[in-house]
Amino acid sequence: MAETLRRHFAHLGYISALLVLIVIVALMSAVGAPAQAPYEMITLFTLIAGCQLIGPEFSKGTLQLILSKPVGRSTYLVSRVLGVVLAIWAAIIVMFASDVVGRLIAGTPINWRTALATMLVAALHVLLVCSLLAFFGSFSRSYVNVGIYLGAQILLSMTFGLLSMMKNAVSGEMGKIGAILREHPAVLETYGAIHRNLFPDDPSIPFDRNWILMMLCNASAALLLACVIFSRREVPYGAD
Amino acid sequence: MNGIRVEALTKAYRPLGKVRPVLKGIDLAIAPGEVVGLIGPNGAGKTTLMSCIVGFLNADTGSVTIDGRSNDDLDVRRRTGFVPERMNFDRRASGGAFLRYMARLAGVPRDRVRPRVDELLARLGLSDATDKRLSQYSRGMLQRIGMAQALMLDPDFLFLDEPTSGLDPNGVFLVRDLIAEEKARGAAVLLNSHQLAEVEKVCDRVLFLKDGVIFRDEALRELAKVTIVVTLLAGSYDLSTVAAAVGVLPNDDVIVANVATEGDIAQLVSRIVGTGAGVIDVRRRTADLESIFRGEA
Numbered sequence: 001m002a003e004t005l006r007r008h009f010a011h012l013g014y015i016s017a018l019l020v021l022i023v024i025v026a027l028m029s030a031v032g033a034p035a036q037a038p039y040e041m042i043t044l045f046t047l048i049a050g051c052q053l054i055g056p057e058f059s060k061g062t063l064q065l066i067l068s069k070p071v072g073r074s075t076y077l078v079s080r081v082l083g084v085v086l087a088i089w090a091a092i093i094v095m096f097a098s099d100v101v102g103r104l105i106a107g108t109p110i111n112w113r114t115a116l117a118t119m120l121v122a123a124l125h126v127l128l129v130c131s132l133l134a135f136f137g138s139f140s141r142s143y144v145n146v147g148i149y150l151g152a153q154i155l156l157s158m159t160f161g162l163l164s165m166m167k168n169a170v171s172g173e174m175g176k177i178g179a180i181l182r183e184h185p186a187v188l189e190t191y192g193a194i195h196r197n198l199f200p201d202d203p204s205i206p207f208d209r210n211w212i213l214m215m216l217c218n219a220s221a222a223l224l225l226a227c228v229i230f231s232r233r234e235v236p237y238g239a240d
Numbered sequence: 241m242n243g244i245r246v247e248a249l250t251k252a253y254r255p256l257g258k259v260r261p262v263l264k265g266i267d268l269a270i271a272p273g274e275v276v277g278l279i280g281p282n283g284a285g286k287t288t289l290m291s292c293i294v295g296f297l298n299a300d301t302g303s304v305t306i307d308g309r310s311n312d313d314l315d316v317r318r319r320t321g322f323v324p325e326r327m328n329f330d331r332r333a334s335g336g337a338f339l340r341y342m343a344r345l346a347g348v349p350r351d352r353v354r355p356r357v358d359e360l361l362a363r364l365g366l367s368d369a370t371d372k373r374l375s376q377y378s379r380g381m382l383q384r385i386g387m388a389q390a391l392m393l394d395p396d397f398l399f400l401d402e403p404t405s406g407l408d409p410n411g412v413f414l415v416r417d418l419i420a421e422e423k424a425r426g427a428a429v430l431l432n433s434h435q436l437a438e439v440e441k442v443c444d445r446v447l448f449l450k451d452g453v454i455f456r457d458e459a460l461r462e463l464a465k466v467t468i469v470v471t472l473l474a475g476s477y478d479l480s481t482v483a484a485a486v487g488v489l490p491n492d493d494v495i496v497a498n499v500a501t502e503g504d505i506a507q508l509v510s511r512i513v514g515t516g517a518g519v520i521d522v523r524r525r526t527a528d529l530e531s532i533f534r535g536e537a
Binding site: 002003007010060061062064065066067068069070071072232234235236 | 287288291294295296297298314315317318320321322324326327328329330332341342344345346347389
């Protein structure tokens, strides 16, 4: 974990991205933009940092060197995820601070409850995204985990929309599928639940306990699955 | 302490569902204090075998035990050193930082990390390159730092994949000395190398791997028997008399004979001369790994 943090904090890309974020956040808060607006960029930041969780180390052959040491694979994977999560949480804290400073300088009011709730939402999104990237990385190579993440997000959204549309159809082939969907509402509900759990929207109320619990449970489940798969995964050297 | 034991190990790769057997029933044992070389042509399965033993790959059938335990046992890992053929790591890290990270992963106590790393860097002749980035290291330096990380905890089991690849002569001598030191300490060493001369110098035993099976397991002492090539003066000898004296028929005025010791050479030459044959040249040729490899590979 410490090594992952060190690598991020010493990485020119991380430092530059953070500086850009600070400037953007300060400017946005100075003009009175909503507190949650800057945190949208954190998802992109998380994808960039999280894509390197396992795949590149697997492909470059670094992983073999690490796994030859007396370190449990699950311990290694969890500490890598925590390292990335903490590095991005550090960025969130810096962004929060620059948001506050920006608002104080501009004299715009600060809603502390909203600001803190927004920061918590962003932090939990980071945890879930990193856990999912670890899970997708546990059975793929290079940066494929990000591809799976984005692909799944797009595919789930599209098919969910399509199925919802079909549900209302009454004639032709679409009507037949619609009838099946109306007869078995669990299909669409399950689909929706998967989508909501993997790619959740922000909670409608600040500090929503159920939402927080769902995020923590889903991140834990993804991490657990990642550990199970990774513990049995073969790591041939000279993998690529 | 038990050594390394592999029994009836098989492994196949399955690219696109097509089964390609790589290891077809490997049995081997390496005792503590023994250095065993693994040689064979490309694609013979050497890397796959080493990967299965270290635990990077799962065997399809058969078993691998190290000191009587499973190869993924963390205590076994603590006593294992592995040097990959190519060192792939964050090239922005300095040599010292890399080794400190490896030391922490290996579980070296926090207060012992720096002294141990300095000690290893000095041992591998890299003290001057401690703060240099790995990206600035030559291939040979990377090999040496790879060796350093493997020796972090004075391993009982050492797996070396082409450790002298890319090394200059001094580096080769250094690795050779290190292997000898580890052997003297009682470590079981498995060395995968294409450099037959090196294998011959450091190994007690050599395994020839071909098409996924060990087709020869040779103790190098037996390989080192002396072969003598004696050239006779044409027309100076009687073929059958010489053949009767030395037990080998001359071919084109040349006798090629094996003797057990160097002392037997003089006796052999004396028997030839005793038949009245004129000897114009005597050369010694060692039956080396190369000749065996050429013959078998």
